[in-house]
Structure formats: C-alpha cells, structure tokens
Amino acid sequence: MSSLIDEWKEQLLEVENGEGHPKMEVRDLRRVSDAGVPILKGISLEIPKGVIVGVIGPSGSGKSTLLRALNRLWEPPSASVFLDSRDICQLDVLSLRRKVGMLFQLPALFEGTVADNVRYGPSLSGKKLSDVEVCKLLMLADLDASFLQKSAAELSVGQAQRVALARTLANSPEVLLLDEPTSALDPISTENIEAALLKLNKNSGMTMIMVSHSIKQIQRIADVVCLLVDGEIVEILNPNQLSQANHPMAQRFLQLTT
Numbered sequence: 001m002s003s004l005i006d007e008w009k010e011q012l013l014e015v016e017n018g019e020g021h022p023k024m025e026v027r028d029l030r031r032v033s034d035a036g037v038p039i040l041k042g043i044s045l046e047i048p049k050g051v052i053v054g055v056i057g058p059s060g061s062g063k064s065t066l067l068r069a070l071n072r073l074w075e076p077p078s079a080s081v082f083l084d085s086r087d088i089c090q091l092d093v094l095s096l097r098r099k100v101g102m103l104f105q106l107p108a109l110f111e112g113t114v115a116d117n118v119r120y121g122p123s124l125s126g127k128k129l130s131d132v133e134v135c136k137l138l139m140l141a142d143l144d145a146s147f148l149q150k151s152a153a154e155l156s157v158g159q160a161q162r163v164a165l166a167r168t169l170a171n172s173p174e175v176l177l178l179d180e181p182t183s184a185l186d187p188i189s190t191e192n193i194e195a196a197l198l199k200l201n202k203n204s205g206m207t208m209i210m211v212s213h214s215i216k217q218i219q220r221i222a223d224v225v226c227l228l229v230d231g232e233i234v235e236i237l238n239p240n241q242l243s244q245a246n247h248p249m250a251q252r253f254l255q256l257t258t
C-alpha cells in the first residue's frame with residue numbers, strides 16, 4: 001500500500017500532467033522586513049485539494065508569515081500565491097478570506113451569543129443562518145445545541161476555539177489555515193479540535209495548512225510536513241518519517257522537539 005507521501009506525490013503528478021491543478025500554489029514567495037532582513041526567501045509549494053499540510057520549524061522561521069500570506073493578512077507580492085490557479089492578489093479580499101478561512105492560536109470571539117458569532121460571516125453578505133443551520137455548524141466543531149444562546153464571554157478557551165472553528169466554517173471555506181490552533185488548549189480540547197478537523201477533511205475534502213510546534217500533533221493530523229528553517233522550506237517529509245530529514249538544522253530541531 002502506498003504511503004501518504006506517495007499519494008501526495010501522485011496528486012502532484014496529476015497536477016503536473018495537467019489532469020488537475022493545485023488547490024493552492026505558492027511561487028517564489030519572498031518577504032524582506034523594513035530593516036532589510038529576509039523573512040521568507042523564495043518559498044515554492046503546491047498543495048493539492050484535500051491534503052493536510054503540516055508546517056513546522058523553529059521560532060521565527062517564517063511559519064505564521066507564510067500562513068498569513070495565503071489569505072492576505074499579509075499582502076504578498078502579486079503572482080506569488082494562487083488559489084485554483086488564480087493570483088489571490090487579483091481576488092476580492094473578503095471573498096478570498098471566505099474561501100481561505102483561518103483559525104488562530106487564541107480565539108477572538110465577538111460580544112454576544114455563540115449564535116451571533118457563527119452567524120457573523122454569512123450576515124456580511126445578507127444571509128441569516130437559521131438556528132438549525134447554526135447547530136449543524138456547531139456540531140461540525142464538536143459542540144452541541146446547548147451552546148447556541150450561551151454568551152461567548154462565558155466560554156472556556158477550548159469551547160471558544162470550537163466556536164471560532166464553527167464561525168469560520170459558516171463561510172464554507174475550501175481551505176483552512178490553522179496557526180497553532182490548539183497551543184492554548186488542554187489535551188481534551190486539543191483532541192476534540194483535532195477530531196473535528198480530521199472529520200472535516202475526510203467528509204468534505206477540505207484542504208488544510210496547519211502550523212504547529214507539536215511534532216506529535218503534526219503526525220496525528222498531517223499528510224505531509226514542510227520544514228521551514230530561516231525563511232526557507234528545507235524539507236518536505238512524510239510525517240511518520242521525520243527522522244529521515246537530511247538538513248542539519250532540521251535534524252537538530254527534530255531531535256529537540258520529538
């Protein structure tokens with residue numbers, strides 16, 4: 001049976017043979033700080049539909065900057081990030097962010113009820129979700145109907161992160177960006193979020209790109225792992241064969257974090 005990384009390579013081959021296109025593509029993405037320090041040094045990556053990509057690397061290696069470029073929280077140079085073969089800089093930024101949703105380390109919910117939060121995104125385009133629709137979204141994020149009218153301010157961090165996930169899902173994203181989404185959560189909440197993400201990926205083929213400092217989490221979730229060191233992707237690895245990394249910094253990083 002072929003390994004996950006072989007499957008990913010097969011999907012990439014289909015892309016290269018013209019039988020499909022990557023869901024997202026990053027081409028020679030560069031960023032230099034105002035002080036002239038390179039932050040991203042020419043990142044290139046093709047992400048097939050339905051794949052979960054894990055991004056790991058030392059602190060300051062550019063993981064969040066890369067993620068933020070994918071939905072223009074940081075504005076990338078034109079023709080360096082593509083969604084369905086379209087330069088994201090040419091897309092309306094709000095519709096891009098509906099298609100490419102993001103979940104942050106700490107959930108930032110609005111005042112009001114859980115339902116108010118989940119309804120927010122669709123309300124921007126004049127759509128009011130029914131209670132049943134909100135409940136379905138809550139269930140996708142592993143919350144039940146009893147949360148509907150709860151005040152967002154009264155939730156635990158783990159519950160709030162699941163509401164933030166439901167709120168993101170309300171926009172029906174095709175790609176989900178996850179920036180250390182469980183780093184502030186206890187192990188049970190982490191398990192719940194991971195289970196919800198895996199179910200979403202399995203049932204709807206949602207493409208995901210997840211930054212995490214937890215190698216074990218990446219091994220539980222990701223199909224492939226990109227190792228970012230000093231603004232460069234130095235390795236693309238099978239999550240179960242991380243010890244095979246060749247780059248010396250990669251080996252050291254992995255020794256210290258596994």
Ligand SMILES: Nc1ncnc2c1ncn2[C@@H]1O[C@H](COP(=O)(O)OP(=O)(O)OP(=O)(O)O)[C@@H](O)[C@H]1O
Binds near residue numbers: 039
């Ligand atoms: N807005 C900014 N202006 C200037 N430099 C920035 C900006 N944002 C990030 N940087 C710098 O870019 C580098 C990469 O930062 P980034 O947050 O992407 O790293 P990271 O790998 O996500 O780190 P961590 O694991 O600590 O979250 C760092 O040196 C950071 O100081």
